[in-house]
Amino acid sequence: MDTKFLKIMSRNIGQKMTRAMEEIYDLAGGVFNINSPKQLGLILFEKLGLPPVKKTKTGYSTDVTVLEKLKNQHPLPEKILEFRMLTKLRSTYVDAMPALINPKTLRVHGSFNQTVAATGRLSSSNPNFQNIPIRTEMGREIRKAFCAQEKDHFILAADYSQVELRIMAHLSEDPNLVAAFKQDADIHTHTAAMVFNLKQEDITSDMRRTAKVINFGIMYGAGAHRISQELNISHGDAGAIIKAYFERYTGVKDYIEKTITECKELGYASTLYGRKRPIQDINSENRNLQEAAKRAAINMPVQGTAADIIKIAMIRMHDWMKKENLKSKMILQVHDELVFEVHPDELELLKKQVPAIMELAGKLIVPLKVDVGVGKDWYEAH
């Protein structure tokens, strides 16, 4: 860990927080606890009279989707979002990491839990290395603190490209999806072309974004309800897009139906390698419970098989590194990614062998693809 970097970052975020806080109190016309959704709800929806978009069990929702929708009506919601991002980054990551450094090793040693996630994934705790920010630039900066212990050593990150969709292609044997991966097409652009019945070169970035939501949604068993929320479109439009998808990817449709039927008969869903997850609620009388169980049943073979494959890769990686007496270390797993601390003499070897071992860990009817990055820290390695 680069603790000097984290210290500076903490100070910088603190300054931004103070500025945001002052602006928030100004816009709200008074002091309140910004971290309290309850107090914030009163300010937004009663004092300022903004329209409450969504409710929670206990009152007004103030989550990111709500505040995004209120952005164009009042300047406060955007400032709240900024403040929330800053506090999240500082309290969960920037200030938490240094406290977890082991004084003997000067490293942070988290736990990878093998018997927590129902699908067979690992989970990570104290700290959770599997949710270090990457999506926003400010968050991503935190990864600069995750660096090699010794000078001249490197961080190497290797991640499976679209592994879950490739597994869906294998399990469903859908000709369209299989062909896309055999051509190594941009899968979201490919799906957009299918759904909107256009040539790939005519796909706009907005259509691609829609297709990306659909691709992920399919693997989560999402229906028109969730898709409409994610894309901020009507329930009817979302339904039409899903219908178009299943008309083009009939193999995926059949596979999903088969998975649910089989789960109803057996009481479990399983991965390609036979790992089982009991899903009792699949035959529940309660509609909500049964629908949730269906989504879990659809997702288990995909998410669980990806977990099986990366675990096979990790075992083979360890055996190989031991046999070759390597000084480099496999240090993190992030569901579809492995991270290594690399001795400079071994860099070229690992750059070649790590993706090779990962790509061979699963035998699918479509190729597995692994992208590799190298740098002095986790930020540069991506």
Place this chain on the structure above:
DNA sequence: CGATCACGC
């Protein structure tokens, strides 16, 4: 300690 929110894949 449940609820809410936000970070990741």
Place this chain on the structure above:
DNA sequence: GCGTGATCG
């Protein structure tokens, strides 16, 4: 869909 953690009340 699957997780962990900070914070509030």
